[in-house]
Amino acid sequence: QVQLQESGPGLVKPSQTLSLTCTVSGDSISNGTYHWSWIRQPAGKGLEWIGRIYTSGGVTSYNPSLKSRLSISLDTSKNQFSLKLTSATAADTAVYFCARFSRVDVPAVYWYFDLWGRGTLVTVSS
Amino acid sequence: QSVLTQPPSVSGAPGQRVTISCTGSSSNIGAGADVFWYRQFPGKAPKLLMFDDNNRPSGVPDRFSVSKSGTSASLAITGLQAEDEADYYCQTYDRTVSGTVFGGGTRLTVL
Numbered sequence: 420q421v422q423l424q425e426s427g428p429g430l431v432k433p434s435q436t437l438s439l440t441c442t443v444s445g446d447s448i449s450n451g452t453y454h455w456s457w458i459r460q461p462a463g464k465g466l467e468w469i470g471r472i473y474t475s476g477g478v479t480s481y482n483p484s485l486k487s488r489l490s491i492s493l494d495t496s497k498n499q500f501s502l503k504l505t506s507a508t509a510a511d512t513a514v515y516f517c518a519r520f521s522r523v524d525v526p527a528v529y530w531y532f533d534l535w536g537r538g539t540l541v542t543v544s545s
Numbered sequence: 546q547s548v549l550t551q552p553p554s555v556s557g558a559p560g561q562r563v564t565i566s567c568t569g570s571s572s573n574i575g576a577g578a579d580v581f582w583y584r585q586f587p588g589k590a591p592k593l594l595m596f597d598d599n600n601r602p603s604g605v606p607d608r609f610s611v612s613k614s615g616t617s618a619s620l621a622i623t624g625l626q627a628e629d630e631a632d633y634y635c636q637t638y639d640r641t642v643s644g645t646v647f648g649g650g651t652r653l654t655v656l
Contacts, residue, residue, distance in 0.1 A: 456645075465634065466583075466591065466634055480644050481644070520645075527600060529596050529597065531636075532636070535592070536590065537590060
């Protein structure tokens with residue numbers, strides 16, 4: 420079955436760039452029409468949508484609160500998508516999840532997060 | 546501060562009924578956007594629990610139900626069981642954000 424796995428440094432210094440990669444296994448990242456997404460969760464807090472990239476055309480959509488620092492890209496040759504968040508601060512410390520935003524037609528047409536990675540903790544600290 | 550407001554915690558005894566509210570605005574739930582509910586166990590990724598319109602993914606018992614009115618949505622759980630203890634999140638689309646928004650999450654404790 421399709422699985423997602425986040426990878427990247429667990430510790431990032433303040434003002435540096437936080438970079439993470441999500442590797443998709445079990446199917447080609449190019450198959451189907453999905454939005455490959457990033458979501459984060461600070462310790463003990465709720466979920467925050469970061470942004471996504473669409474399989475077709477690589478169109479991106481970002482959370483306005485992060486847009487100025489954020490870049491999400493797709494590498495179909497490696498079956499991966501990546502996140503780069505510049506000028507990291509302690510407020511960016513969180514568990515980062517990659518997730519697949521998919522469409523279903525039954526029982527109705529819905530777009531929702533149907534697959535998630537296990538999450539990876541990134542700490543921003545000197 | 547989340548765009549969608551949920552109570553931080555709810556609790557109930559086994560067998561009881563609890564509800565979790567999710568309050569949004571005219572740019573999301575009030576605009577007719579679909580609302581989804583996810584359940585998250587400690588140390589795990591969230592998993593879809595309920596679609597909008599009270600539709601359940603395969604395997605979700607009918608003890609779980611959802612409703613929506615105006616700018617709010619609710620998740621109800623009847624016949625509360627110990628294994629229902631988890632964090633619950635609502636999620637929808639927001640026109641102002643032009644993207645996904647989540648509620649702040651509700652911790653359900655089974656007494």
